[in-house]
Amino acid sequence: MGITRITAMDTGSALDDRSREIFRRIVESYLDSGEPLGSRNLSRILPMSLSPASVRNVMSDLEELGLIYAPHVSAGRLPTQAGLRFFVDAFMQVGDLSVEERGQIERQIRPTGTDMPMDNLLTETSRMLSGLSRGAGLVISSKNDPVLKHVEFVRLEPTKALAVLVGDHNQVENRIIDLPAGVTASQLTEAANFLNAHLNGQTLSELRSQLVRLQQQVEMELDSLSQDLVERGLAVWSGGAEDEKLTRLVVRGRANLLEGVEGAEDIDRLRLLFDDLERKESLIELLNLAEAGPGVRIFIGSENKLFSLSGSSLIVAPFRDAEERIIGAVGVIGPTRLNYSRIVPMVDYTAQLMARLSR
Known part of the structure; x- marks a missing residue:
């Protein structure tokens, strides 16, 4: 069954009070029970006096507007998706929570x-x-970009280390990173000390931007292996493309x-x-x-x-x-x-x- 978008303004002008009431009852019955509502039952619950035949005539008009349909021959009627949208836009009253x-x-x-x-x-x-x-x-x-409090590198094996990132609410992230060839325990400590000295309550992205600006100072304070380690740690924490956040x-x-x-x-x-x-x-x-x-x-x-x-x-x-x-x-x-x-x-x-x- 194809879906045609029917606006509340378009359809509202095409419905009289009787049609609106019958449509509303069909939708509310569906939302309550999921079952089709037939003309005979409808005629019993309507506030106005209408015979089942008159109700069927109105239902036929509602079908032509694309608001309701019959799931089976001789069955009652259910709202279409377009009918549900019209009901939500034109009839539904949303209250506040107590x-x-x-x-x-x-x-x-x-x-x-x-x-x-x-x-x-x-x-x-x-x-x-x-x-x-x-x-x-x-x-x-x-994904949060936490304010950093502390960074530490823990060697796991000659070519791998655990990078530990502690955030401002004591949340901890651990990442395994590949170590540059030949890195020593003292260089792990040096890289961590450098990062901790420059944290100053910054987020990871802010720290990366700062290190780009301080590139010359980084090169002076760290040897090439320690500098490589810092860059690897930051790259692992920051992730890849934007949608990976x-x-x-x-x-x-x-x-x-x-x-x-x-x-x-x-x-x-x-x-x-x-x-x-x-x-x-x-x-x-x-x-x-x-x-x-x-x-x-x-x-x-x-x-x-x-x-x-x-x-x-x-x-x-x-x-x-x-x-x-x-x-x-x-x-x-x-x-x-x-x-x-x-x-x-x-x-x-x-x-x-x-x-x-x-x-």
Whole structure:
């Protein structure tokens, strides 16, 4: 079934009150149960008096607009993806979270009085979003560029050493580096002492820039082997291309997506979704989706090219550092019948909370 993007303005003018009410009931029934809603049941629950035949006439008009369809002959009607988008844009009312709901989110992400590492924070956030949404909770975070406190080189064997990097929050990164031929223990110490003398609370990228400016001084203070060692250590820590900084993707609750899935076709679609999540370029695409507009963004089915084959919906919001740079995103992945009005404020508040906790 092809998807035509229908704007709220275009369609809103084509619907009278009766058509809007019938369409709204069909969508709400789908979001609640996932089942088609037929004309007979519709006529019973409508606030106005309409016969099943009159309801069928309205449903036929809604089908011509591309808002609903019949999954089977003589079945009730379900919203199309275009219909869901129209419903979200024109009908959905998004409220705010209560004080109790905000407190529940905060307690689940980080229990009172704890100061957990960033990796644990990402995991707990993803698990919380999954539990509250009954979808898959998603958190993506850019790799930090920590302020450095201490550097040390530990020889492992004649041609390899362990480079130890200690950050300002006592986070430790270890990297194995190749040693220049003939390097001695004293040169390992000399290289580490030189780096520690020039740290001064700088990030790795700032330190590299400074050493480029101080190239002549570096050459005077260090012999060629020690200088080579410094450059190798910095290169290993800084990583490669810019997209390699997008290293952390946490997804919890994938099993939720399997609930109610029985057909082989649906299972194959979910497999495609999981495959998409494992691809490195997907991390960049997810952040691009979050960056493309302010606040929470909703992608329904094939609107989201990343998950278009699986037909999944994505609700995502970015979070920013103190300089308003986007450093990650949080979201929920699920079937198109997600409870959008409930999940949108949840994702929005979680993104705000992550921004505060990441600073």
